[in-house]
Amino acid sequence: MDLSLNDEQQLLADSVARFFAKTYTVERRRALVASELGYARENWKQFAELGWLGIGIPEDLGGIGGGPVETMIVMEGIGRHLVAEPYLASAVIGGALLSRGGNGAADLLVDLAAGNLTLALAHGEPKSRFDLAHVETRAAREGNGFKLTGHKAVVQHAPSADRLIVSARTSGNVATADGITLFLLPAKTPGMTLAPYRTVDGLRAADVKLDGVVVGADQVLGPVDGGHALVESAVEKAIVALSAEAVGAMEALLALTKEYLKTRKQFGVPIGSFQVLQHRLVDMFMALELARSTAETASRALSDPDPRYRARAAAAAKVQAGRAGRLVAQEAVQLHGGMGMTDELAVGHYFKRLMAIDVCFGNADWHQRRFADLA
Amino acid sequence: MRMKLDAAHSRFRDEVRQFLDTGVPLDLRDKCEAGKRPSKDDHVRWQRVLYEKGWMAPGWPVEHGGTGWTPLQRVIFDTELGATPAPPVIAFGVTMVAPVIIAFGSDAQKKKYLPRILKSEDWWCQGYSESEAGSDLASLKTRAMADGDHYIVNGSKTWTTYAQYADMMFFLVRTGGDGKKQDGISFLLMDMHQPGVTVHPIITMDGGDEINSVFFDNVRVPKANLIGEEGKGWTYAKYLLAHERTNIARVGLSTRLLAKLKRIAAEEQMKGRPLLDDPAFRARIAAVEIDLLALESAVVRAVSGDKTGKPPGPESSMLKIKGSLIQQDLTELLTEAVGAYALPYQPEWFEPGWNGEPVGPDYALGLASTYINWRKVSIYGGSNEIQRNIIAKQILGF
Ligand SMILES: Cc1cc2nc3c(=O)[nH]c(=O)nc-3n(C[C@H](O)[C@H](O)[C@H](O)COP(=O)(O)OP(=O)(O)OC[C@H]3O[C@@H](n4cnc5c(N)ncnc54)[C@H](O)[C@@H]3O)c2cc1C
Numbered sequence: 001m002d003l004s005l006n007d008e009q010q011l012l013a014d015s016v017a018r019f020f021a022k023t024y025t026v027e028r029r030r031a032l033v034a035s036e037l038g039y040a041r042e043n044w045k046q047f048a049e050l051g052w053l054g055i056g057i058p059e060d061l062g063g064i065g066g067g068p069v070e071t072m073i074v075m076e077g078i079g080r081h082l083v084a085e086p087y088l089a090s091a092v093i094g095g096a097l098l099s100r101g102g103n104g105a106a107d108l109l110v111d112l113a114a115g116n117l118t119l120a121l122a123h124g125e126p127k128s129r130f131d132l133a134h135v136e137t138r139a140a141r142e143g144n145g146f147k148l149t150g151h152k153a154v155v156q157h158a159p160s161a162d163r164l165i166v167s168a169r170t171s172g173n174v175a176t177a178d179g180i181t182l183f184l185l186p187a188k189t190p191g192m193t194l195a196p197y198r199t200v201d202g203l204r205a206a207d208v209k210l211d212g213v214v215v216g217a218d219q220v221l222g223p224v225d226g227g228h229a230l231v232e233s234a235v236e237k238a239i240v241a242l243s244a245e246a247v248g249a250m251e252a253l254l255a256l257t258k259e260y261l262k263t264r265k266q267f268g269v270p271i272g273s274f275q276v277l278q279h280r281l282v283d284m285f286m287a288l289e290l291a292r293s294t295a296e297t298a299s300r301a302l303s304d305p306d307p308r309y310r311a312r313a314a315a316a317a318k319v320q321a322g323r324a325g326r327l328v329a330q331e332a333v334q335l336h337g338g339m340g341m342t343d344e345l346a347v348g349h350y351f352k353r354l355m356a357i358d359v360c361f362g363n364a365d366w367h368q369r370r371f372a373d374l375a
Numbered sequence: 376m377r378m379k380l381d382a383a384h385s386r387f388r389d390e391v392r393q394f395l396d397t398g399v400p401l402d403l404r405d406k407c408e409a410g411k412r413p414s415k416d417d418h419v420r421w422q423r424v425l426y427e428k429g430w431m432a433p434g435w436p437v438e439h440g441g442t443g444w445t446p447l448q449r450v451i452f453d454t455e456l457g458a459t460p461a462p463p464v465i466a467f468g469v470t471m472v473a474p475v476i477i478a479f480g481s482d483a484q485k486k487k488y489l490p491r492i493l494k495s496e497d498w499w500c501q502g503y504s505e506s507e508a509g510s511d512l513a514s515l516k517t518r519a520m521a522d523g524d525h526y527i528v529n530g531s532k533t534w535t536t537y538a539q540y541a542d543m544m545f546f547l548v549r550t551g552g553d554g555k556k557q558d559g560i561s562f563l564l565m566d567m568h569q570p571g572v573t574v575h576p577i578i579t580m581d582g583g584d585e586i587n588s589v590f591f592d593n594v595r596v597p598k599a600n601l602i603g604e605e606g607k608g609w610t611y612a613k614y615l616l617a618h619e620r621t622n623i624a625r626v627g628l629s630t631r632l633l634a635k636l637k638r639i640a641a642e643e644q645m646k647g648r649p650l651l652d653d654p655a656f657r658a659r660i661a662a663v664e665i666d667l668l669a670l671e672s673a674v675v676r677a678v679s680g681d682k683t684g685k686p687p688g689p690e691s692s693m694l695k696i697k698g699s700l701i702q703q704d705l706t707e708l709l710t711e712a713v714g715a716y717a718l719p720y721q722p723e724w725f726e727p728g729w730n731g732e733p734v735g736p737d738y739a740l741g742l743a744s745t746y747i748n749w750r751k752v753s754i755y756g757g758s759n760e761i762q763r764n765i766i767a768k769q770i771l772g773f
Contacts, residue, residue, distance in 0.1 A: 126735065129645045129714045153735070154715040175647055197734055199718040200743045207734050266511040276760065326707075333580075333750050337509050337758060338534045341579050341586075341751050348580025352747065355710075359717055365655055 016077035024081035033202035048115030062113035068302035079248025086157035094119030096234035120161035130362035139168035159196035246321035287324035322364030325354035413462035446678035457627020502546030562608035624698030689769035692762035
């Protein structure tokens with residue numbers, strides 16, 4: 001068993017590192033998240049050209065094949081540089097859902113891989129917490145199609161998405177896994193309104209209200225009543241991808257903090273000469289390495305045929321990422337003293353992204369509980 | 376769960392509560408319940424209500440406007456005050472510089488500054504830290520050169536909380552001495568409204584602007600504004616820091632945050648049940664609540680036998696460390712309680728007069744900003760690492 005990257009994966013890792021080192025300085029990121037779109041279309045085009053948007057998409061559909069390990073490599077780079085482009089929302093989650101969306105979705109996969117389509121999953125609701133089976137939004141039959149009514153909460157990257165993938169209940173009651181159906185809605189659909197806002201990490205999201213939105217049967221993605229399994233599998237990929245992103249962010253924080261401890265002087269010596277602070281850095285390092293190892297195991301597990309193994313490995317990775325992310329971020333701020341509290345330094349921005357990563361699709365407590373329940 | 380007191384002190388606590396429950400102007404109460412940042416005016420308004428009641432400076436000697444309460448009564452009052460949804464009393468004047476003026480200042484200084492502090496006529500700020508002198512405060516470089524009956528001050532301070540509001544600054548400067556770095560430091564008072572003083576905001580990672588850099592370019596400070604003796608400032612500075620630390624324990628604030636956490640956890644749903652019913656979340660709440668009871672017990676224990684009010688000793692470092700960690704646990708749990716609605720960031724919402732539609736439940740707004748901002752409490756007032764050094768040295772004798 002060899003867990004090192006193969007040659008192609010190493011090439012990918014190198015190209016990710018090169019690209020972001022060139023395009024993503026702290027200042028550029030600051031300008032990007034302040035811009036109207038919140039990210040750069042040129043970057044998105046580049047992602048497509050580099051093949052990153054086609055990871056996990058079969059080659060005959062414009063993708064480059066590849067799998068979870070490749071996704072992990074890109075996500076680590078995204079975490080290391082606080083990348084603002086909607087890679088997780090479009091390529092990872094959107095890609096996963098379209099791949100299982102049946103015939104009609106194949107053309108869209110081509111667009112996605114080419115960088116001509118961005119997506120956002122509108123699934124969570126105000127009262128769902130992180131329970132994927134909890135869907136109150138209703139899709140009532142109407143003629144050959146459906147009529148959607150409901151409220152979707154904190155839909156990440158919704159404001160810039162070309163299409164939303166919206167879940168709604170076609171049967172069953174509020175918290176049953178059966179009876180959920182997915183719909184593909186263009187951004188400008190009559191009856192659908194977005195309340196866009198910034199999230200703590202500087203990225204964009206929206207609450208989405210559906211007020212009797214009329215959709216045709218051709219807008220259904222995947223099987224009617226069978227949407228839960230699609231969402232579950234996409235979210236499984238998403239939490240593993242997020243765990244990899246957290247690893248990248250933690251790595252950056254560890255490097256910044258180490259550098260700071262070596263250069264910041266108090267009492268006439270670098271503060272890194274205090275053993276008590278060295279140990280704190282060691283604890284950060286250990287948290288990072290264990291989170292990294294779990295994220296790698298979970299990435300490889302995504303290709304495993306045993307669904308329970310997959311699900312538990314993914315949950316474990318998210319727990320590690322959430323807890324380690326908080327520890328590393330809080331310690332990085334603390335060890336930077338007053339400087340760590342400023343908006344000027346990158347440290348605070350990583351802190352906020354790591355906080356958001358913990359929240360996305362269920363925090364450490366939530367996935368710890370799932371891990372236990374899945375035993 | 377709160378600590379029970381004997382009958383006499385319970386009565387005292389009830390009396391304090393009764394006033395605090397009704398004394399806060401309603402608009403201020405609403406603002407603070409909602410977690411919005413009070414304005415300068417809001418702070419001053421509330422402090423004047425306390426002044427009218429005679430409760431602005433309970434810890435001062437009676438002749439200067441104190442209440443004559445025992446140290447335990449003062450702790451009870453501070454706790455209840457902190458638990459009240461009202462703008463926090465700004466400590467720089469009343470509980471930081473005033474004890475120094477009372478202990479080491481001249482009669483003229485007492486007469487000039489104490490009444491103005493009592494009535495909140497001057498807003499004070501603290502000019503200790505410099506960019507190269509944080510934990511190693513004694514290495515500060517800002518200089519004061521004697522010039523007749525004035526000092527000429529040059530240099531800069533940083534991280535100065537609310538310097539933008541301040542009328543006065545108490546600060547540490549180097550007035551001489553090439554010996555030990557603690558020698559040659561003096562404690563001065565400066566009028567902020569004069570030529571040569573420039574205040575620049577520093578934006579914090581939560582987007583707030585409470586801290587500043589302050590620059591001094593040939594600022595003239597009358598020698599009459601020197602506290603105590605020239606070159607003895609380090610002694611006064613440390614005396615003040617012990618008071619600052621005691622303030623940071625904040626049992627009252629944590630009591631209020633804990634109640635809010637339980638309220639929100641009762642509203643929030645998880646799998647169709649209140650989050651408060653979830654055993655794992657309950658256990659986390661219980662853990663902080665037990666820590667808080669321990670802290671309250673330690674705070675009460677530290678003063679219970681004391682009739683006169685001795686200045687706080689090194690044990691205040693313990694209260695500062697634990698108090699700050701409890702506050703941080705609570706602000707973190709609050710964000711976790713609201714699930715995905717911890718993420719929307721709407722700073723406009725903090726602005727007075729904003730009438731937009733908040734995203735998510737009202738109680739979720741501002742929780743993330745508070746969590747992020749509250750990372751400061753383990754850094755300021757002497758970082759928690761420095762407090763540990765103090766305990767190791769002064770209590771454990773290393
Ligand atoms: C929001 C905020 C408000 C503030 N308000 C004020 C104010 O109003 N007035 C004012 O004067 N100051 C204020 N401060 C400054 C505060 O007191 C300093 O930030 C603090 O003393 C730490 O100094 P530093 O930032 O230079 O960090 P540093 O001293 O550089 O410390 C960096 C890290 O090294 C650690 N460290 C340093 N020395 C040691 C050691 N010997 N052993 C172990 N660990 C060590 C520290 O604990 C910290 O983790 C404020 C700070 C903040 C964040």
